[in-house]
Amino acid sequence: MERSRALPYLLIAPATIFLIALFVIPLVQTVVLAFVDDGAWSLTNFRKMVGDLNFGLSLRNTFLLVLVVVPLQVACALLMGVMLQKLDKGRDLVLWIWTIPLGVSDLAAGLVWLAIFQDRGYLNTLLAAFGVIDGPTNWLSYESPGSMFLAVALAEIWRATAIVLVILVAGLQLIPKEYGEAAEIFGASPWTRFRKITLPLLKPSIQSALILRTVLAFEVFAVVYALSGRNFPVLVGEAYAWQHVNQNNGVAAAYAILVMAISLAATLAYIRALRVNPETQP
Amino acid sequence: MSVGLRRVVLWSGVVTLCLWVLVPIYLIALGAFGGRAGVFRWPKSLLPWDATLASMQTFLAVEGVGRAAVNGALVAALTMLLSLALGAPAGYALARYAFRGANLFRLLVILTRAFPLAILALPLTVTFIRVGLYDTPLGVALVHTALALPFAALVSASLFMGIPRELEEAAWVFGCSRLQAFRKVVLPLALPGLAAAAIFAFVISWNEVFAASVLTVRNKTLTAYLLTVLAESPLHYRFAGGFLLILPSIVFIFAVRKYLFAMWGVSNK
Amino acid sequence: MAGIRIDGVEKKFGQATALARIDLDIPDGEFLALLGPSGCGKTTLLRIIAGLETATAGQVFIGDRNVTELQPRQRGIAMVFQNYAVFPHMTVFENVAFGLRMRGAEDAEVKAQVARAAELLHITPYLDRYPAKLSGGQRQRVAVARALAVRPSVLLMDEPLSNLDALLRLEMRTELKAVLAQSGATTIYVTHDQTEAMGLADRIAVMHKGVIEQIDRPQALYERPATRFVGGFLGSPPMNFLDLPVRAGVVELDGFRAAAPGTDRIIAGVRAEDVEIADSGLPFDVRVAEPLGAMLLLSGAVAGQTMRVAARPDMLISAGQRLYLRPDPARIVWIDPATERAVRAAA
Ligand SMILES: Nc1ncnc2c1ncn2[C@@H]1O[C@H](COP(=O)(O)OP(=O)(O)OP(=O)(O)O)[C@@H](O)[C@H]1O
Ligand SMILES: [Mg+2]
Numbered sequence: 001m002e003r004s005r006a007l008p009y010l011l012i013a014p015a016t017i018f019l020i021a022l023f024v025i026p027l028v029q030t031v032v033l034a035f036v037d038d039g040a041w042s043l044t045n046f047r048k049m050v051g052d053l054n055f056g057l058s059l060r061n062t063f064l065l066v067l068v069v070v071p072l073q074v075a076c077a078l079l080m081g082v083m084l085q086k087l088d089k090g091r092d093l094v095l096w097i098w099t100i101p102l103g104v105s106d107l108a109a110g111l112v113w114l115a116i117f118q119d120r121g122y123l124n125t126l127l128a129a130f131g132v133i134d135g136p137t138n139w140l141s142y143e144s145p146g147s148m149f150l151a152v153a154l155a156e157i158w159r160a161t162a163i164v165l166v167i168l169v170a171g172l173q174l175i176p177k178e179y180g181e182a183a184e185i186f187g188a189s190p191w192t193r194f195r196k197i198t199l200p201l202l203k204p205s206i207q208s209a210l211i212l213r214t215v216l217a218f219e220v221f222a223v224v225y226a227l228s229g230r231n232f233p234v235l236v237g238e239a240y241a242w243q244h245v246n247q248n249n250g251v252a253a254a255y256a257i258l259v260m261a262i263s264l265a266a267t268l269a270y271i272r273a274l275r276v277n278p279e280t281q282p
Numbered sequence: 283m284s285v286g287l288r289r290v291v292l293w294s295g296v297v298t299l300c301l302w303v304l305v306p307i308y309l310i311a312l313g314a315f316g317g318r319a320g321v322f323r324w325p326k327s328l329l330p331w332d333a334t335l336a337s338m339q340t341f342l343a344v345e346g347v348g349r350a351a352v353n354g355a356l357v358a359a360l361t362m363l364l365s366l367a368l369g370a371p372a373g374y375a376l377a378r379y380a381f382r383g384a385n386l387f388r389l390l391v392i393l394t395r396a397f398p399l400a401i402l403a404l405p406l407t408v409t410f411i412r413v414g415l416y417d418t419p420l421g422v423a424l425v426h427t428a429l430a431l432p433f434a435a436l437v438s439a440s441l442f443m444g445i446p447r448e449l450e451e452a453a454w455v456f457g458c459s460r461l462q463a464f465r466k467v468v469l470p471l472a473l474p475g476l477a478a479a480a481i482f483a484f485v486i487s488w489n490e491v492f493a494a495s496v497l498t499v500r501n502k503t504l505t506a507y508l509l510t511v512l513a514e515s516p517l518h519y520r521f522a523g524g525f526l527l528i529l530p531s532i533v534f535i536f537a538v539r540k541y542l543f544a545m546w547g548v549s550n551k
Numbered sequence: 552m553a554g555i556r557i558d559g560v561e562k563k564f565g566q567a568t569a570l571a572r573i574d575l576d577i578p579d580g581e582f583l584a585l586l587g588p589s590g591c592g593k594t595t596l597l598r599i600i601a602g603l604e605t606a607t608a609g610q611v612f613i614g615d616r617n618v619t620e621l622q623p624r625q626r627g628i629a630m631v632f633q634n635y636a637v638f639p640h641m642t643v644f645e646n647v648a649f650g651l652r653m654r655g656a657e658d659a660e661v662k663a664q665v666a667r668a669a670e671l672l673h674i675t676p677y678l679d680r681y682p683a684k685l686s687g688g689q690r691q692r693v694a695v696a697r698a699l700a701v702r703p704s705v706l707l708m709d710e711p712l713s714n715l716d717a718l719l720r721l722e723m724r725t726e727l728k729a730v731l732a733q734s735g736a737t738t739i740y741v742t743h744d745q746t747e748a749m750g751l752a753d754r755i756a757v758m759h760k761g762v763i764e765q766i767d768r769p770q771a772l773y774e775r776p777a778t779r780f781v782g783g784f785l786g787s788p789p790m791n792f793l794d795l796p797v798r799a800g801v802v803e804l805d806g807f808r809a810a811a812p813g814t815d816r817i818i819a820g821v822r823a824e825d826v827e828i829a830d831s832g833l834p835f836d837v838r839v840a841e842p843l844g845a846m847l848l849l850s851g852a853v854a855g856q857t858m859r860v861a862a863r864p865d866m867l868i869s870a871g872q873r874l875y876l877r878p879d880p881a882r883i884v885w886i887d888p889a890t891e892r893a894v895r896a897a898a
Contacts, residue, residue: 007460011375012387015368015435022406022428023394029405080299086292096539097300100307103531105489107505111524112306115313118321118517122309125326136324158306166542212395219401222491222509226520229513236492239401243496249404256401448636451603454623455630456701457653470640 030260033253045250049258052251058233064149065234066217069156073213074206076157077164081172082194095169102162109159110226114140117151117227142231152232155223160216164209171205172198207274214270215263235259307528313521314338321518341522350507351526353419354488357503360423361430361487362480368427369434370476374468376435377442395432402428403493410497417499425493430483437482437541441475442468478541485534489527553614553627553704553737554579555600560609562595562761569595571761573609580735582728583766584748587758588784593741594633596758597707600739601630613705624653629703631711633741635694637682643669643693644678650701668696671726673719688714692723699730706731706738712747720744724751745785749773757781776884779891782820788848788859791821794888804854806832809880812894813887820884820893823848823861832877835860840868849874 037044049055080098084091101109116122119136127133139147175198183193221236230241239255242248312330313320317337342348372391376384403425407416415421445468453463487503494506502510508523515523535542555577562570569592577583585593598604600611602623610619618626629650638646647665656664669675672692682690691714698706712720712727728751731738742748748755749769756766757780765777776782782790795802795817802811802819811817824846833853841848847862853876860876862868887894 005381008375008379008381008384011371015372015431016387016390018368018431019390019394019428022424023390023399023402026402026405026409029409030402033405079295083292083296083299087296092539094296094300095542096536097303099539099542100303100532100535102542103485103489103535104528105491105505105531107491107509108489108524108527108531111508111520112310112528114517115310115521115524116306120322120324120326122326122328125324128325158302215395219492222505225509226512226524236401239404240492240495243404249408252404256404259401446634446636448632448634449638451601451623452630452632452636452638452697453649454603455601455628456650456697457624459622459624462653467638467640 030253030256033249034257037250045254048248048251049254052238054230054233054238058235058238061149061232062218062220062235065153065156065220066214069153069160070210070213070217072153072157073161073164074168074209076161077168077209080161080165081168082198084169085172098165099162101159102166104159105222106156106159106220107222107226109155110223113151113155113158113223114227117147140228140231142228145232148228148232151227152220152224155227156217156220159223160213163216164213167205167209167212168202171202174205175201203274207270210270210274211267214266218259218263218266307532310521310525310528313518314341314525316521317518318516321516321521337518338522341519341526344519346502346507346511347504347523350502350504353501354503354505354507357419357423357426357494358484358487360419361426362483364423364427365430365434365483366438366476366480369431369479370438372435373438373440374442374464376439378447391432391435394428399425399429401492403496406493407496416497417501419501422494422497422501422503423487425497426487426490427483429490429493430486433486434479434483437479438472438476441472441479445471475541478538481534481538485531488530554581554612555705555737555739556612557596557600558610558612560596560599560606560611562592562599562604563607569761570599570606573761573763575756575763575766577737577739579614579737582731582738582740582751582753584752584755585739585741585758586743586745586748586755586784589743591758592761593758594709597630597709597739597741601628601707602626626705627703628705628707629698629701630706631694631698631708633709635690637690637693637697639682641681642678643674643680643682643685646682646693647674647678647696647700649697654701664700664702665696668700671699671730672696672723688716688719691715695723695727702734703736706736708738709741710743711740713743720747727751745787757784759784774882775893776820777893779818779820779886779893782884782886782893786822788823788861790884791823791858792886793819793821793853793856793858795819805834806875807878809878809883812885816888817894818886818888819878820886821858821878822882823859825879825882826860827877827879828860828862828866829875829877832875835874835876837868837870837872837874840870 034045035041035043084095087094104112114121117139119138123139124133124137127137128135138144140151141148179197179201180193183197188196219236220234221240224232224234224237225240230237235255236259239252239259242255243252312333315330315333315335315338316323317334317340320331320333320337323331372387375381376388406425410416410421415424449467449471450463453467454460458466489505491505491509494503495509498506504523505527508520508527512520555575557573557575560570560573562568573596585596587593595604599606600613602618602621602625606619610617612618613626613628638649641649644665647668648661651661651664665678666675669678672695674689674692674696677685677689677693682693685693691711695708695711698708712723715723724747740748740751752769754766755769755772757764757772759780765772765781767775772781773785776785776790779792783792795804795811797811797813797815797817800810800812802809802817811819835849835851835853835858837849837851839850841850842864845864847864847866847868849860849862849868851858851860858876868874885894886892
């Protein structure tokens with residue numbers, strides 16, 4: 001019986017040691033890397049980061065993307081989830097198709113939308129057919145930030161709505177049918193039922209979907225890179241550039257710290273704003 | 283609204299959303315198989331006029347592509363093994379024992395999920411150069427394991443929780459040691475779910491691009507390789523590469539679709 | 552060879568006490584039934600004997616061995632779980648064969664024992680099926696067969712027949728008794744069904760709130776319950792309890808008089824069938840009359856207290872009628888109202 005008390009600790013030990021080595025220690029190192037210059041604590045790296053021409057742009061772009069993309073994804077996934085509930089046949093097939101992007105990398109998603117948005121791409125073909133444009137037009141240069149933003153946002157929505165969908169569908173399955181049926185008997189319209197029953201009960205799932213999605217959205221990088229190179233700067237893309245092009249670990253780490261701080265703040269904000277009272281859940 | 287009309291609206295919505303997912307994939311496939319001619323054709327056609335296997339073959343023959351694909355698969359396989367080997371025992375402990383520190387461990391695991399983890403590859407370059415892991419598949423796999431481990435641990439915890447404790451106890455009573463009971467009773471029942479978790483770890487690694495590019499120079503995974511050569515490759519190569527990246531994911535998602543919901547820590551129980 | 556001795560076993564789940572100091576001595580080959588209301592700790596006791604749960608205090612012996620610290624597999628027992636625990640990924644055959652295979656039995660031996668156990672529990676037609684394709688009762692029989700197949704010297708059964716229809720249960724009961732008597736296994740058998748316990752067991756232990764209230768042969772238990780709880784729990788209808796005043800060693804009520812122990816008040820435990828319906832005696836107003844086949848069960852009041860009486864089924868009695876009762880003084884169980892334990896009648 002003595003052995004069985006030690007057993008759980010033996011079982012989690014490898015994973016714990018691993019996470020300390022590859023998560024906790026690098027985390028501390030990143031902080032050190034960002035805050036140390038020439039062997040002394042300093043904010044030089046952050047000053048360099050803020051002073052860079054692309055900093056303001058990348059900050060703005062990243063936030064804009066998160067603010068536009070994440071809410072759209074949640075709304076879209078909710079709609080899809082409710083639709084799935086209404087399907088009686090073909091549900092599995094539809095669910096499979098809708099979740100295919102789950103396995104698509106952001107780089108691949110960027111390339112997919114490049115095929116659509118490039119000069120001689122399908123979008124331009126369509127626009128030309130309707131007479132909107134005369135011939136091949138470049139939508140992805142830094143002279144057209146609006147259309148570039150649109151392309152990146154569409155690619156992100158296309159790729160990452162599936163994660164939200166999966167989390168929400170799992171949550172929807174947990175809600176007993178009887179609640180909705182009870183409300184229906186008392187005369188609630190479908191829209192009222194959705195607002196008064198489904199949505200409140202789905203809050204925990206929405207919360208975890210928002211956290212996961214937002215954290216990942218602040219990491220957006222390869223989609224953008226595939227579509228436009230550095231024409232549309234984003235935070236993690238800048239970190240990559242400082243590391244690879246400028247060979248400056250310190251500033252790259254400063255970007256990393258910034259992204260982490262923003263992610264953490266967003267997570268906490270969601271937890272506060274969507275506080276779930278356990279007593280109101282079934 | 284009448285019932286019939288409602289069905290029409292519902293199904294047209296469903297079909298539209300299916301097309302929204304599938305059409306872009308079809309278009310990049312056209313790009314991948316269309317070669318130079320296809321990319322420059324104007325206006326574009328929605329039918330595969332230019333598609334030939336030849337253009338895909340030329341891409342595969344390009345120097346470095348084959349090696350990167352092999353590397354990517356190797357890294358992903360290593361990630362799969364490592365994350366399961368580390369995550370499944372932890373998941374078992376979380377599912378079966380109430381022990382002091384269980385919540386702390388759970389917090390650690392969830393925390394890794396809430397961090398933009400790939401960014402931690404930056405300081406790891408220094409460490410990896412020192413210990414000789416830089417530019418090796420194992421080094422990349424280690425970072426990817428940190429990404430996949432939380433999923434492996436949480437998914438296997440929910441799987442093991444779904445297997446009644448009494449089954450294991452019955453095995454003990456009838457003469458099994460703990461290990462035997464695990465092998466004969468728990469493992470066979472958890473295997474499909476564990477396989478799904480493993481495949482998922484594979485996909486996470488196969489798709490990860492930031493850490494994989496930062497930590498390698500010559501031994502790039504396919505995703506990282508494509509990222510580096512992106513700027514100087516012709517468009518039809520990029521499309522061929524993108525299509526090659528997507529292909530496994532379609533198969534993978536099909537293989538794990540039954541377990542999709544256990545994946546995100548919200549199991550359907 | 553393999554009796555079971557339980558020495559001061561105690562089990563707490565956090566603050567809650569599930570078992571409070573259990574002492575139990577079961578000689579080799581005995582069939583002991585464990586009877587008690589839901590949640591009284593029967594399963595917990597069984598699990599401690601099996602080694603699936605660690606006792607907070609106390610020790611367990613099987614045969615001459617102190618097994619308190621041993622793993623379940625080292626205890627040489629077989630068990631039928633309350634919720635069956637039939638392995639879903641094995642066929643019925645493999646389930647029943649599981650224990651034998653773990654003991655390294657030869658193939659021929661495995662086949663023979665599985666066939667025997669399957670025959671006994673009428674599951675031979677399902678041997679190739681997977682448990683998911685069986686009904687609850689069939690699955691339960693697989694669990695029993697799995698335990699019997701290993702010919703255990705100690706057998707723990709947690710409500711093994713609870714999910715069978717009345718007829719099948721009766722048949723299984725008879726066969727179990729024959730098989731176990733022949734094999735000489737020491738058996739602890741948990742059940743809610745008193746008839747089952749009475750019919751099967753050499754002795755019955757009645758548990759209540761984590762305590763063994765009484766342990767005795769079935770008939771003795773029925774006739775001389777040691778506590779009010781046992782009297783009320785055993786027998787259908789349950790024993791009647793009349794709270795009566797005692798004066799000078801005698802209780803006296805209307806037309807009834809008997810010598811009784813105690814000084815102030817006493818509870819008289821009277822079985823429904825130990826009452827004679829006569830022309831004079833205790834006045835009894837019938838409120839409900841239920842014809843139950845073997846008897847006519849009358850419920851009513853005596854001196855303002857509820858009382859049930861078994862009358863012959865052919866008697867013509869209806870609600871609202873007044874009868875006179877004459878309880879058999881020799882069969883009354885006197886219970887001290889303070890301790891709720893039975894006291895000896897004054898000689
Ligand atoms: N793992 C546990 N944690 C906390 N309390 C428990 C646990 N197992 C049992 N208990 C409590 O111990 C008491 C005895 O439970 P036990 O399962 O032994 O009852 P039982 O007599 O078998 O009941 P039943 O006839 O319903 O099966 C109950 O009050 C139960 O709630
Ligand atoms: Mg029980």
